[in-house]
Amino acid sequence: MxxxxxxxxxxxxxxxxxxxxxxxxxxxxxxxxxxxxxxxxxxxxxxxxxxxxxxxxxxxxxxxxxxxxxxxxxxxxxxxxxxxxxxxxxxxxxxxxxxxxxxxxxxxxxxxxxxxxxxxxxxxxQVQKLDIEGANRYELTNLHYTVTDLSRFKDKCVLISGGGDSAVDWANEMEKWAKQVIVVHRRNEFTAHELPVAQMKAFAKVMAPYRIARLYGEGDQIETVAIEHTENGAIEKIAIDEVIVSHGYDxxxxxxxxxxxxxxxxxxxxxxxxxxxxxxxxxxxxxxxxxxxxxxxxxxxxxxxxxxxxxxxxxxxxxxxxxxxxxxxxxxxxxxxxxxxx
The missing domain is CATH 3.50.50.60 (FAD/NAD(P)-binding domain)
Structure with missing residues (x-):
């Protein structure tokens, strides 16, 4: 050599x-x-x-x-x-x-x-994507795995799925942009740092323990998200404008x-x-x-x-x-x- x-x-x-x-x-x-x-x-x-x-x-x-x-x-x-x-x-x-x-x-x-x-x-x-049938068809519209432009979410109802630092940080960033922020997490306890979690809970609607069960929409736009209680299986449907999934990375x-x-x-x-x-x-x-x-x-x-x-x-x-x-x-x-x- x-x-x-x-x-x-x-x-x-x-x-x-x-x-x-x-x-x-x-x-x-x-x-x-x-x-x-x-x-x-x-x-x-x-x-x-x-x-x-x-x-x-x-x-x-x-x-x-x-x-x-x-x-x-x-x-x-x-x-x-x-x-x-x-x-x-x-x-x-x-x-x-x-x-x-x-x-x-x-x-x-x-x-x-x-x-x-x-x-x-x-x-x-490699981002951990939402493992739900048909989810990939929304990736070019209102299903996001990262955020590059916060202004996109101005005056919208935003659902964020995840319980780690990134999910909580995005929720807090959305406070001054979104009309409503809903955070869905499959466990009762968040793994993010304590202070950001407290800040998030002060303004966001937190639904735990829940997970995204199904996405409903016309064409390539999500309009409604079905979330499932991870302990008793109860289903709720929520009308949304944007969905951010922050489930970590492989x-x-x-x-x-x-x-x-x-x-x-x-x-x-x-x-x-x-x-x-x-x-x-x-x-x-x-x-x-x-x-x-x-x-x-x-x-x-x-x-x-x-x-x-x-x-x-x-x-x-x-x-x-x-x-x-x-x-x-x-x-x-x-x-x-x-x-x-x-």
């Missing part, structure tokens, strides 16, 4: 979601030659599924539309000009005799790197889990320094799990910093434990001058 020294990167980040983008920025602060490999044709990862949603819980950032947060993270990720490769899903990983990892994509390209940072998030996600990590990585029920296992059981391979974001794991975007940033620091020390045990803060980091001297003078 022919390769040049210039083909070898210090760190290759697999996945371009929030963890991967911040890791690319921080590895630049550590003067590491960096590559990002993203299976899709754009950065953003799972955040791309809810571009209109307001994000409140990133430190020091005012409530911001997710698409704007993605744009900001992408600009930050490119600060030190990492190589970014799109449309390549990693199919194989080997380690050469000189301790260089060789990543091979499904398209046949080879990527050479001294360390690997896995930021695969939720993997190649996760597919492709070949990544065939490398011999230790894993638990929810993610690949890492230690508190984001090291996997394979030396030279690290993890960050939703792809990993450890005892104090925080599944927030803010938590992904923390993971990324710890993982990059560990990768740097793996390459150079004499290196400082972390990069200097940005105000003292030599890599920012010229950039700061340009900003101040501009």
């Amino acid at each position: 022919n390769r040049k020294e210039t083909d070898i990167y210090d760190i290759t980040i697999v996945g371009g979601g929030p963890a991967g983008m911040y890791a690319a920025f921080y590895s630049g602060m550590r003067a590491m030659r960096t590559k990002i490999i993203e299976a899709k044709q754009e950065l953003g990862g799972f955040m791309r599924t809810y571009p209109e949603k307001l994000v409140w819980d990133v430190g020091g950032v005012d409530p911001i539309r997710c698409e704007r947060l993605i744009d900001a993270l992408e600009r930050q990720a490119k600060t030190f000009d990492p190589t970014i490769v799109f449309g390549q899903e990693i199919a194989d990983m080997q380690r050469s005799e000189d301790d260089i990892f060789v990543l091979t994509s499904k398209t046949g390209e080879h990527h050479y790197t001294r360390t690997i940072l896995l930021c695969a998030g939720r993997g190649m996600t 996760r597919d990590f492709g070949h990544l889990l065939r490398w011999g990585l230790a894993k638990e029920d929810y993610g690949v296992s890492v230690d508190l320094r984001m090291r996997t059981n394979i030396p030279g391979i690290f993890g960050a974001g939703d792809f990993i799990t450890y005892g104090s794991k925080v599944r927030l975007i803010a938590g992904a940033f923390q993971d990324a910093v710890l993982a990059v620091n560990s990768a740097k020390l793996y390459l150079d045990p004499a290196a400082p434990d972390m990069a200097g803060v940005s105000s003292h980091n030599a890599r920012f001297f010229e950039k700061n001058k340009a900003i101040i003078q501009g």
Whole structure:
């Protein structure tokens, strides 16, 4: 396998979601030659599924539309000009005799790197669709699995099915747009965070435990939804304008889990320094799990910093434990001058 020294990167980040983008920025602060490999044709990862949603819980950032947060993270990720490769899903990983990892994509390209940072998030996600006969005929009209334009729901009766964070967040987003919001959940208890659930219950009509049993409509428009009580089987029919189904996603990590990585029920296992059981391979974001794991975007940033620091020390045990803060980091001297003078 022919390769040049210039083909070898210090760190290759697999996945371009929030963890991967911040890791690319921080590895630049550590003067590491960096590559990002993203299976899709754009950065953003799972955040791309809810571009209109307001994000409140990133430190020091005012409530911001997710698409704007993605744009900001992408600009930050490119600060030190990492190589970014799109449309390549990693199919194989080997380690050469000189301790260089060789990543091979499904398209046949080879990527050479001294360390690997896995930021695969939720993997190649596939939405869990409504398993009801004939539901697919409404997908081009008023049956939705994600929301890209909130104004569509202005002054309408909107039924949302689901009990997780996304379903509850969409319900809360609808408060200032929809005429009525009805939330249907198959269990009594919601799995979303407590505060958003309380906010939702303050204005929405919550029907639990119920599930969508049947859709009725003329042509390709749903007009009525039949919901079934999951305990006693009672059926109610509700006239609606729009239906949003938020039942989660099937996760597919492709070949990544065939490398011999230790894993638990929810993610690949890492230690508190984001090291996997394979030396030279690290993890960050939703792809990993450890005892104090925080599944927030803010938590992904923390993971990324710890993982990059560990990768740097793996390459150079004499290196400082972390990069200097940005105000003292030599890599920012010229950039700061340009900003101040501009």
